[in-house]
Amino acid sequence: MNLLSKIATSIGIFTLAVGSLHAQNRELVVGSSATYRPFAYENPSKEIVGYDVDIIKAVAQKSGLQIKIVNTPWTGIFAALNNGDVDLVISGVTINDKRKQSYDFTMPYFEARQLIAVQKDSPVKALKDLAGKKIGVVTGSTGDDTASREFGKTNPDIRRFESTPVVISELVNSGVDAAIGDNGVIAFRAQEHKQLKTVNDPSFPKEFFGIVVKQGNKALLDKLNAGLTAVKADGSYAQIYKKWFQAEAPVLPAQ
Amino acid sequence: MDQLLWFGWFRADIIVEYAVLFWRGLQMTILVTLICIVQGTVLGLAIGMARLADARHAPARQLCHYALRWPATVYVSFFRGTPLFVQILLIHFALLPLFINPADGLLISGETARNLKQNYGAFMSGVAALTLNAGAYISEIFRAGIQSIDRGQTEASRSLGLSFARTMYHIVLPQAFRRMLPPLGNNAISLLKDSSLISAIGLAELAYAARTVAGAYSRYWEPYLAISLMYWVLTLALAYAIKKLEARYGRGDSR
Numbered sequence: 001m002n003l004l005s006k007i008a009t010s011i012g013i014f015t016l017a018v019g020s021l022h023a024q025n026r027e028l029v030v031g032s033s034a035t036y037r038p039f040a041y042e043n044p045s046k047e048i049v050g051y052d053v054d055i056i057k058a059v060a061q062k063s064g065l066q067i068k069i070v071n072t073p074w075t076g077i078f079a080a081l082n083n084g085d086v087d088l089v090i091s092g093v094t095i096n097d098k099r100k101q102s103y104d105f106t107m108p109y110f111e112a113r114q115l116i117a118v119q120k121d122s123p124v125k126a127l128k129d130l131a132g133k134k135i136g137v138v139t140g141s142t143g144d145d146t147a148s149r150e151f152g153k154t155n156p157d158i159r160r161f162e163s164t165p166v167v168i169s170e171l172v173n174s175g176v177d178a179a180i181g182d183n184g185v186i187a188f189r190a191q192e193h194k195q196l197k198t199v200n201d202p203s204f205p206k207e208f209f210g211i212v213v214k215q216g217n218k219a220l221l222d223k224l225n226a227g228l229t230a231v232k233a234d235g236s237y238a239q240i241y242k243k244w245f246q247a248e249a250p251v252l253p254a255q
Numbered sequence: 256m257d258q259l260l261w262f263g264w265f266r267a268d269i270i271v272e273y274a275v276l277f278w279r280g281l282q283m284t285i286l287v288t289l290i291c292i293v294q295g296t297v298l299g300l301a302i303g304m305a306r307l308a309d310a311r312h313a314p315a316r317q318l319c320h321y322a323l324r325w326p327a328t329v330y331v332s333f334f335r336g337t338p339l340f341v342q343i344l345l346i347h348f349a350l351l352p353l354f355i356n357p358a359d360g361l362l363i364s365g366e367t368a369r370n371l372k373q374n375y376g377a378f379m380s381g382v383a384a385l386t387l388n389a390g391a392y393i394s395e396i397f398r399a400g401i402q403s404i405d406r407g408q409t410e411a412s413r414s415l416g417l418s419f420a421r422t423m424y425h426i427v428l429p430q431a432f433r434r435m436l437p438p439l440g441n442n443a444i445s446l447l448k449d450s451s452l453i454s455a456i457g458l459a460e461l462a463y464a465a466r467t468v469a470g471a472y473s474r475y476w477e478p479y480l481a482i483s484l485m486y487w488v489l490t491l492a493l494a495y496a497i498k499k500l501e502a503r504y505g506r507g508d509s510r
Contacts, residue, residue, distance in 0.1 A: 156279070160457065174372050
């Protein structure tokens with residue numbers, strides 16, 4: 001081996017070493033749509049806070065990950081994950097089969113159900129009472145799926161909006177008769193507006209929120225799962241849950 | 256529905272699945288654009304004339320200044336100086352509920368208001384915002400067009416005994432209109448494209464259809480490419496119509 005190739009090899013090894021070191025310490029970008037109070041929202045000092053944020057911070061701490069949370073609009077959040085703008089997404093994303101085909105999910109970190117919000121004087125008692133009524137949902141959310149499945153995905157009575165606050169404004173202004181969304185968010189918003197009430201349809205199935213990574217990113221997924229397990233084990237999960245929902249945390253399944 | 260792949264990556268089936276939404280969206284986009292072009296032109300003419308209003312003697316002169324020119328200038332300044340998107344949100348979520356509201360609408364309230372808002376709320380706000388915005392731009396086109404006609408034309412017409420209105424109608428506007436056609440055409444094309452912003456308040460037009468599909472499948476090429484193509488065809492058609500109009504009104508020039 002002559003000197004030149006020795007130098008070349010050592011430079012190559014050096015670059016590789018620096019590269020992997022860099023990859024390990026690289027700050028991971030977390031995408032979250034900050035219109036989802038109490039899961040993720042911006043406080044007056046422009047920080048993103050909420051249940052999701054506390055969970056991911058605790059997980060990151062347990063598994064030694066550096067993270068930076070970036071406010072990403074919900075409608076583009078999966079595109080951001082696909083093209084690498086964000087490394088993971090924690091934004092109240094419900095784990096479902098359709099999404100599992102395209103992305104990988106961690107174990108659940110929250111138990112959710114769909115909930116309907118209507119005006120106080122509304123006679124609506126269940127999802128099927130919404131037939132023929134105008135329903136507001138967030139585009140591509142589980143509420144959108146629920147309404148689409150029940151009333152047809154091209155039904156003009158389903159009105160889709162960018163974010164939950166807009167859906168609630170429409171409901172308050174009587175632009176729609178009802179809103180469907182994740183219980184945590186809908187309950188919070190209904191409590192904010194005294195002319196609204198929530199309707200719980202027992203036929204809605206139990207759902208779980210998971211952290212999303214790009215399909216096949218097993219290294220990151222394993223770290224996140226390990227972190228989540230630790231966070232559940234040491235009681236910080238229960239503590240965070242209590243902080244945001246003033247209730248005892250439910251026991252979540254491992255899968 | 257089975258996956259229908261074009262060129263190995265374009266999933267045409269998801270467009271076919273939502274074909275109704277795209278078709279109705281296309282009709283809505285065309286309808287909104289046509290209404291706004293007509294209304295915007297009428298409004299633009301009125302505002303443009305108001306900005307040019309002047310009189311020779313005392314009371315009428317002040318009246319023209321404070322009651323016509325000044326408000327028209329402020330109007331144009333506001334609608335050109337603020338983003339259209341903000342205007343749409345302002346009108347839909349703040350102004351419209353003030354006037355049409357089931358609880359305490361200034362103009363319409365009760366059940367009528369509820370029906371109106373639910374069926375035409377986004378349509379009314381969108382058309383209003385787009386018309387008001389286009390009116391501001393078009394008024395400038397009218398003003399420039401009218402001012403571009405030599406004063407001698409007016410003077411000659413007036414000295415022949417024609418009234419101001421007849422001078423405008425028979426002498427100035429026909430000549431000015433020919434010069435105004437190219438910028439008016441530009442304006443019509445931007446109006447067509449800007450109508451996509453109304454999807455934010457839930458009006459089911461083309462962009463809304465694309466957003467719905469993107470939200471349901473987390474796929475972005477197919478829906479956005481599909482509507483890009485549709486918008487492009489529409490603008491080509493508009494450009495062609497304007498070219499024909501220019502040829503029609505330009506006949507006098509090509510001697």
